[in-house]
Amino acid sequence: MANVKLKNVVKNYGSLEVVHGINLDVDHNEFVVFVGPSGCGKSTTLRMIAGLEKISGGEISIGDRVVNELPPRARNISMVFQNYALYPHMTVRENLGFTLRIAKKPQSEIDQAVAEASAILSLDPYLDRRPGELSGGQRQRVAMGRAIVRHPDIFLFDEPLSNLDAKLRAQMRVEIKKLHQKVQTTIIYVTHDQVEAMTLADRIVIMRDGYIEQQGTPLEVFEKPVNTFVATFIGSPPMNLLHGRADNSGKNITLDDGVNVAMPSRLAGKYADKDIIFGFRADNIMPVGHTLPQGDESVEIDMTVTLTEPLGAETLLFGEIGGTQVQAKMLNPRIVKPGEKLTFQIDLEKCHVFDAQSEMVLD
């Protein structure tokens, strides 16, 4: 059993602090994804768990052992790197067996472990090739195979798919998920791609500037973002955010260009006379006649379409409300010309209201 505990973990390079006291509990067999823009400290945190970076403060424990001072090899972890990091002078077979070979395991055991890993990842045809003779996806599979042969307590993935093309990435995503189901181990996975995070994770940890902004299941962070950063980072296209002000009664919102919308009923009357940010996803603003079945609450708003992105099953419509760009979705699309003025329905139940100062959600 290997759970991972991070207690107030800090990392600084000289006087520059890049990770500011992170607290996190990863359960056994959980698939946790760190996601955030580049420079947010997610890779650094992963490397601290791996032992490749020294911990400047706090405590990391794996299982029930504090591993702060343990070298990577004593932590019983495996890591898959962004650039595969295969040993170019060894065949696939030797790459897979390297960790067991230097651990002085008997040859029969090494052979068996390699065969097992190769069967899981269907690497059998490539066992005697060098990494240079493999394609990107095959190399990535070898890298994963190398990680599983030693039966680690924890798998660490550092942006493993970012060097692959879009199609292969989708394919490997599925393989990683299957791998997790097969080997049943704790996985910590770092990515900057929110789609990867959403599709893979049991739990997403969203990081920014060395802080954890929010953690939760993919649906939680999608449906209940705690601040505007999470709201725009998770979900594609990003959530539309409009500045406005709640009136005296707290039941209406006046957006920047004078458009009025009602405050969602769950919040009505709670926040009077306050600068707010009104947020809704493209899925919740659709032209009348092209919507999902609407909830009880909705508000209609007119908007001129400036740009369209047809995707087949739906079309993305771009427009402006109060000088801010807004993206809307159109189901069962018809052809829309830029410049056309349409009436849109906003589903108020699915809208979010944030504090304009702190950018934190109001509820």
Next chain:
Amino acid sequence: MEAAYKGILTIFLGVGGCLLYYYLSNQFLDKVLYPAKGEKAGQNINRANMIRPWLFILPAMLALGLYLAYPVVATLWYSLTDRNQGGAFIGLANYQQMMNEPKFWEAMRNNMLWLIIVPAASTAFGLLAAQLTDRIKWGSVAKSLIFMPMAISFVGAAVIFKLIYDTRPVDQAQIGVLNAVWLQFEGGIGSWLILRLLPALLMLCGAAISIYAAYGVFSAIREKGGAVLRSIAVIFLAFIGYSFLSLAAGAFTAVHEYGVPQNWLTIPGWNSFLLMVVLIWIQTGFAMVILSAALRGIPEETVEASIVDGANPFQVFFKIKIPQISGTIVVVWTTITLVVLKVFDVVFAMTNGQWETQVLANYMFDKLFRANDWGVGSASAMVIMLLVSPILIWNVYNARKEMK
């Protein structure tokens, strides 16, 4: 001053002449021979473009032919003729005469020792220096210091080391560092350990390594065949092993005169190694710079991956780093080997081949320009060329592979 003016004039004439040659020859090709106009304009342009590369490499080919190809052929011819008989063809008589000279075999033996020890030591020290200097703060300072001997000519280096090995009469103060150290020994247990056991053990190690390599090649014959080339290699390695063994015996049984300053360069067996130190001192810098660049070219992630896989620093170095730069190591090794095969200046300036330090290049110089024996001198030159060529070809082959 006149000489300086002449020098500058020569430079202007030379550079100007080159420019003129390229300009005029291209003009001639484009305007006179195949003008790009008229009925056959297209055909003419194609022809001109086929000829143009030859125009550019012609001077280089002429220079190489005159200064490289012709001397080789001429030397080959000299080695087969006798000047005293008016240049009559005498077959391999010169080679026969050379083979009968003990000095030639001494030079061969010394050259082989140089060939093994200098590249091995330079590459090993260079690799060590490269790895260590990458790790420490003042590494770049250390690197410049280690590289600096590369800027000193072989003769200059020989003079420096002659001072280190210098000997003064017993009643005078010693200025040579080595003698200053030597006079500290008085014949006790420390002297026995350092002066007998240590060198003898080092030589035994050398012997063991070459005999082990010979055994490896020998078993390769049984497994893979290729008997001819491999048996030559076995004999060669066994010979080196034997040389090491005799040196070990010599080091162990030699009688030392404690408290008496030594003429280092006149002690047979030792003095060759003292000369090799000079070349190692110079070549280590070269090996270090190239290998340091290669080490930095290793993807950091493979190193990190091996650390996570559980490798300790030695395993990282020997199993991950060295194999990834093996190509560069071969290139460095063979490049130094080429320098070593042609080694002349160091021996010439320090011992001139006396006291059993003769090497082939100095032997050739002796025969050609001192004894005026052009036949044997040319024959030894051909031997050097024969030894250099395969290594050169291998070196170029590996360097090309590295560049891809």
